[in-house]
Amino acid sequence: MPKTEHWQWYVEQFSPTEEHRHAIDEVFYAGRTDFQNVGIIRTPAFGKVLILDGDTQSSQADERIYHEALVHPALAGAPDRSEILILGGGEGATLREVLRCPDVGRATMVDIDGQVVELCKKYLPEWSAGSFKDARARVVIGDALEFLETDRGAYGAVISDLTEPLADSPSNPLFCEDVFRKIKARLAPGGVYVLQASTAGFHNMALHAKMARTLRDHYEHVASFYTHVPAFDNDWAFIGCSDDRDLRVLDDQTVDEYVERLRGENYFYDSQTHRRLFALPLYLRRELAKGGDRF
């Protein structure tokens, strides 16, 4: 392994005073689409990595942790899995996980950035693993906001795999009361809305808490959950929302029966992992219980 000074580095800056450096083995792509800056690199520790606007989106080594956590608790809890809507999800790995469920008749994925989707197909085909060609996949290249304004479908689960709503991100307009209402209007009765919901690290959980606080005004059950994602160097949080289903109390049998029916083997998610995902530490529960600003 070359000495430190011989590497080129990808530096992900979390805040003005915190960063994580990944050595770069190879750069597959570095450029800008109509919507965002894109980097696709290979690192010694995590294999291939997709970076958008300077933020790690997923890595070859641990993307299954992130994508199984995002998709399967929601689908395990959704009473109707025939129609699923994915907002964002450029790599195709969320689509892949959804299509592993044999109950899914159609999965619609709406991503604004066709160039990112094509780059992922070209350089990161392991992520989608053929799912873009699955007859049950409907891929819409367009703004999720526009889709939500015109679509009249009813979905058993809506899965938001959007980039973080930072000021300059194309996902930013999707984080507001009005859009949360539009998303809810697309849910079939008893449906589940799940979103990737920023970090739950003790030092930077404010954005996550703000999302949860806002969503509590819209749903009966708003359940935060999280897992460590090593490539993010962070505890990554998600929120599952429903008026009928509290994902926190899905029993082991329900989860295991759901997992057993999935095509192929899980890497991360089963009933024991489910309990661990939803068992939040005291500092996070306290933060979530606090009042504060909303979207």
Ligand code: SAM
């Ligand atoms: N794992 C991720 C993370 O850590 O932020 C998210 C993965 S996925 C690559 C995010 C996708 O959201 C991107 O492909 C991006 O193009 C898409 N996106 C952002 N804004 C969008 C919008 N307004 N409508 C649809 N897709 C959007």
